[in-house]
Amino acid sequence: MKKILVAMLTAVMAFGFFQPKETITIKGSDTMVILTQRWAEIYMQKNPGIVIQVTGGGSGTGISALINGTTDICIASRSMKPSERERLKQRYNTLGVEIKTAIDGLSIYVNESNPIQELSLDQIKNIFTGKITNWKEIGGANQRIILYGRENNSGTYIYFRDNVLNGEDYAATMQSLPGTASVVNAVAKDKIGIGYGGAAYGKGIREIKVKRDANSIAYEPTEENVKSKNYPISRYLYMYVKSRPTGAIKGFIDWILSAEGQEIVSKVGYYPVR
Amino acid sequence: MLKRAIIFALIILPAINTRAQDTSRDDANEKVAEVKEAINGINETIAEMKTRLDALSKIKLSGYIQAQLTSSSGAGGFAGSMISGPTAVGNFQGGALAKDVSTRFSVRRGRLKVTYGADITEYVLQIDVTQSGVGIKDAYATIKDPWLRTFSLTAGVFDRPFGFEIMYSSGRREMPERTRMYPTLFPGERELGIKIEANPTEMMGFLSLFNLKLGVFNGTGPNANEVDNMKDVIGRFGASLPFVEQNIAIDAGVSIYAGGIKSPTKYIYKKINEIDSTQSNKGAFFGRNYIGFDAQIYADLLPIGGSSLRFEAITGQQPGTKDDNRSPSSLLSTDMYLRNFLGYYFALIQNVGLQHQFVARYDQFYPNKDANSKHIGAPESKMGLGDLAYTTIGIGWVYYYDANVKFVLYYDMITNDKVSPLTTNATYKPYKDDIKDDIFTFRVQYRF
Numbered sequence: 001m002k003k004i005l006v007a008m009l010t011a012v013m014a015f016g017f018f019q020p021k022e023t024i025t026i027k028g029s030d031t032m033v034i035l036t037q038r039w040a041e042i043y044m045q046k047n048p049g050i051v052i053q054v055t056g057g058g059s060g061t062g063i064s065a066l067i068n069g070t071t072d073i074c075i076a077s078r079s080m081k082p083s084e085r086e087r088l089k090q091r092y093n094t095l096g097v098e099i100k101t102a103i104d105g106l107s108i109y110v111n112e113s114n115p116i117q118e119l120s121l122d123q124i125k126n127i128f129t130g131k132i133t134n135w136k137e138i139g140g141a142n143q144r145i146i147l148y149g150r151e152n153n154s155g156t157y158i159y160f161r162d163n164v165l166n167g168e169d170y171a172a173t174m175q176s177l178p179g180t181a182s183v184v185n186a187v188a189k190d191k192i193g194i195g196y197g198g199a200a201y202g203k204g205i206r207e208i209k210v211k212r213d214a215n216s217i218a219y220e221p222t223e224e225n226v227k228s229k230n231y232p233i234s235r236y237l238y239m240y241v242k243s244r245p246t247g248a249i250k251g252f253i254d255w256i257l258s259a260e261g262q263e264i265v266s267k268v269g270y271y272p273v274r
Numbered sequence: 275m276l277k278r279a280i281i282f283a284l285i286i287l288p289a290i291n292t293r294a295q296d297t298s299r300d301d302a303n304e305k306v307a308e309v310k311e312a313i314n315g316i317n318e319t320i321a322e323m324k325t326r327l328d329a330l331s332k333i334k335l336s337g338y339i340q341a342q343l344t345s346s347s348g349a350g351g352f353a354g355s356m357i358s359g360p361t362a363v364g365n366f367q368g369g370a371l372a373k374d375v376s377t378r379f380s381v382r383r384g385r386l387k388v389t390y391g392a393d394i395t396e397y398v399l400q401i402d403v404t405q406s407g408v409g410i411k412d413a414y415a416t417i418k419d420p421w422l423r424t425f426s427l428t429a430g431v432f433d434r435p436f437g438f439e440i441m442y443s444s445g446r447r448e449m450p451e452r453t454r455m456y457p458t459l460f461p462g463e464r465e466l467g468i469k470i471e472a473n474p475t476e477m478m479g480f481l482s483l484f485n486l487k488l489g490v491f492n493g494t495g496p497n498a499n500e501v502d503n504m505k506d507v508i509g510r511f512g513a514s515l516p517f518v519e520q521n522i523a524i525d526a527g528v529s530i531y532a533g534g535i536k537s538p539t540k541y542i543y544k545k546i547n548e549i550d551s552t553q554s555n556k557g558a559f560f561g562r563n564y565i566g567f568d569a570q571i572y573a574d575l576l577p578i579g580g581s582s583l584r585f586e587a588i589t590g591q592q593p594g595t596k597d598d599n600r601s602p603s604s605l606l607s608t609d610m611y612l613r614n615f616l617g618y619y620f621a622l623i624q625n626v627g628l629q630h631q632f633v634a635r636y637d638q639f640y641p642n643k644d645a646n647s648k649h650i651g652a653p654e655s656k657m658g659l660g661d662l663a664y665t666t667i668g669i670g671w672v673y674y675y676d677a678n679v680k681f682v683l684y685y686d687m688i689t690n691d692k693v694s695p696l697t698t699n700a701t702y703k704p705y706k707d708d709i710k711d712d713i714f715t716f717r718v719q720y721r722f
Contacts, residue, residue, distance in 0.1 A: 068677040069628055082476060085516060085523075090446055091674075093572045093580030093625055095521050167477050242628065243574045244521070 028062020028075035059155025077155035103271040105221030107207040118209035118218035130171025147174035148195035337386040338721035348710025394418040435487030438568040453637040455617030467491030498603040506533025521574035529566040534559035535593040564590035579625030587618035596658030599641040631672040651697025682717040
């Protein structure tokens, strides 16, 4: 009898120990990886029964993973395209649920030694589409411009192309790099380089002021300017789930949108939505 | 002496040291040059590989295999029935069953699609490999306008731009087969011809909610050569309305088909027993004209997952023969039957969690809406099995094992209207009752 009781107790304890933890998988935007990892770390500390796995790869990769069913949540630095919603619709009969989690001012980086202080949206467009190829055309030194950008699976790449280049193609000479950190590193080492990326990565190089047109005032990508829309290149950072979130996923998303979750947004260098 | 030696040493040693430093600097410079050369070599190799990869990335391979087991409540080829006609057992569930066969394994579809896409052009070739052989499904080229990227021109063999079911890929469709009206009116789904398409991009704002497809085709189906000079016009005007905040989407479209079939004789049969025998009928074209409406509603309303409700109706005039209402792929050789038809269906697809779907469909097809099936075989009636109406109710379950594999369990309950109890015709007699032709399908699909 005693042996049976010990065995039962052991079994119950073992069951307790090996009770599977609930796992949430998150994949997508490289811009959002650090922010999402911070969220995940803190949320897991507060909720030991939940495991959150975060990987990057780019917004496009994350959205494909959501459609293919290989991730629970997609993080994206751009909104979903109609063609992606169409694929989601065909498989899950939904358009996906979009959650705005943070605001990001997309920065334009130049090397610290570059004398250029500000650019208009039109000038930025002409630089990245290859119409302006020398710094002297915009008041800088007589040196060619080296372009650094993101790979085409990146949400930042798509957002910048659609909203700053107005849908035009990037110049063929632009060097595509795998993450915003790589863009920052490249520009930091290249005196004649220029790149773009999230504000959270803008350390060690100079973020230039941007103005809507030649006659406007140029603004830095500060929280105040981004939130007031004075800084013209800002975007939401999104989370996408296939259908209305329930259970552990809902709990995590609700927490991200809470005051505590939004405080982490500020700490990482983005701007809260609430 | 010692003093001189020290002075000499002081003079000569730095020189020796400088020479040693120079030698070491030369070595370093040489090594840097070697490394630079090696890096240049690697860069060249990478550039060459990138060029090759860029070219290869334009080629996309996709496909799927559907292996299945079907089991019918009755065997094929029963006494008096048509072996391969529209009323044959299993004809609309993967192909007519052979005589005395009710259960079979088959590869319903074995598709391999190659797409080569350049900036504004696309080449597509798709083949279908099954136990019956190899067939071509798609072979077309598309060119887009380089300015707005909205208009495109497609030429070759491709899906007819009509309705929803044709363009909804068999690899994605939740039910094993299309509804009865589609293979009847559009055998093979595809057609030889040319079409223009307008798909406004997002940059065009409100207009991007609409699309238009319009084409001119032979009208003989995907695998037959043209047999007359009549060309058929097919088109669809569609709208896609996404309500993202509410997670609801409504897609809808209106389609038209305007074509014609040549009559081999002067006799044109209509309704129940009307016969038009005007001499000029022989060799004249009679309209093959359809109009269709389709709508699909997608909504994320239930906690178990997304739902979609689909509806489609097609009505119009279909030329055929006495016992066959399917669109002909060759010139008719017997008297033409000109029928006014109506077909429609409702379908429900309900996601249950992320890997399961419940599906149900109600489908009716009246090949001759001016008459009742009970007139078939009745005295004085000229009607044949081409006038026989059908109702099909299907229910099923789909399980998505992963992104590539899905399993489908589906049961079709097929009910034919009853022919005249007075008929003495051996072919029509079995249709005095409901034929045993319900079909269960178990399908495994691998898609990539």
